[in-house]
Amino acid sequence: MDVRIQQSVVANLSNRPAPVEVGPFVIGMDPTTASPHINYATPHPGAVITAADVTALVAAFRAADRKPRLEYVISCAPGLEALLVAAGFIVEARHTYLVCVPGALTTPPTLDHLKLYEPGTDAERAALIGAQNEAFGGDPVASSADVARLRRQQEAGGVIVMAITDDGTCAGGGGAAPPTGAVSEVAGIAVRGPYRRRGLAGAITAEITRRLFTTGTEITWLEASSEDSWRIYERVGYRPTGERLYIGLG
Template sequence: MDLRIQQSVVANLSQRPAPVEVGPFVIGMDPTTTSPHINYATPRPGTTITAADVTALVAAFRAADRRPRLEYVTSCAPELEALLVAAGFSVEARHTYLICVPGALRKPATLDRLSLCEPATDGQRAALISAQNEAFGGDPVASEADVARLRRMQSAGGVAVMAVTDDGTCVGGGGASPPVGAVSEVAGIAVRLPYRRRGLAGAITAGTTRRLFAAGVELAWLESSGEESGRVYERVGYRPAGQRLYIAVE
């Protein structure tokens, strides 16, 4: 399972607007943003990695004026963390990833005066991004580049889901990457503060995942940043499966 997840990450980063190959690594470069959460690298599983490879990776990030950063399934490159730490990287986080298959997905509780839909206009896309940014403590204003990125993701087969009130106000949402090898990552599950504790995060997760399975995805995965979010995902059918590392140069 770890191998399949890591291969999907490699494939998704390779589909970024300006990917960079550096030895055993792929950097998912996007010229429209400097965000380290979008411009990051991952190793190809099963490849030999040396200190010289790490040096070349850092140089590639510096040449692109981006902060060196990686995300990867730890078991697919067990020796890499030590090489990165020796090169000046610091661990940002260790997250559990969870998986779900079609037969395991559960139906969440019915939402009260809230519904789920897919953004079909740039205005709706901007509303979804604003709700996510606000929920995660970022800039609530969605840029044109953010909207274009979401539109491209949907056009490539990815999923976007927004939770709206009766008057059409977006209060949260989430999405999933375009499937690669029948695998897709669910991410960005967010709910604005006044609407939390209503089962909305679980409903968004389930709604996003259901759309993936309807499109032929065999394996959906996502990350849990802690026990509370992990319980939300497990209630709709996800189960813990492995570990991922976030590591960067400060």
């Protein structure tokens, strides 16, 4: 399972607008943003990695004026962390990822006064991004680059779901990367403050996952940012499976 998840990360980064291959690594470059949460690297699973490879990776990031940063499944590159730390990288976090497969998904009850559907216009995409940004403590105004990025994700086969109230307000939403190798990452599950504690996060997660399974996806995975979200994901069928590392260089 770890290898399939890591392969999906490699594929996702390779589908960025300007990916860069550096030896055993791929950097998912996106010229429209400097965010280190979008522009990061990951190793090909099972690749032999040396200190010289890490040096070349850092140089590639510097040449692109981006922060050197990686996210990867730890078991797929067991000696990499030591090489990165020796090069000055600092561990940001270790997260357990959770997996759901067809047959394990549990669909929660339908929510009153809330509709789940996929945005079809840029105005709807902007409303969803604004709700996500607000939920995560960011700028509630979506940039045109953010909207274009979400549109490209949909056009490439990704799944996006937003929750709309009876009066047309976007209460939250989330999405999933285009499946590769029948694997897709679910991410960005967000609910605005006034709509929390109603089961909406679980409903959004389940709907995204359901849509993926109906198109032939075999494995969906995600990460939980807190104990509350962990419980939400477990209630709809996700189970802890492996460990991922987040590590960066200042």
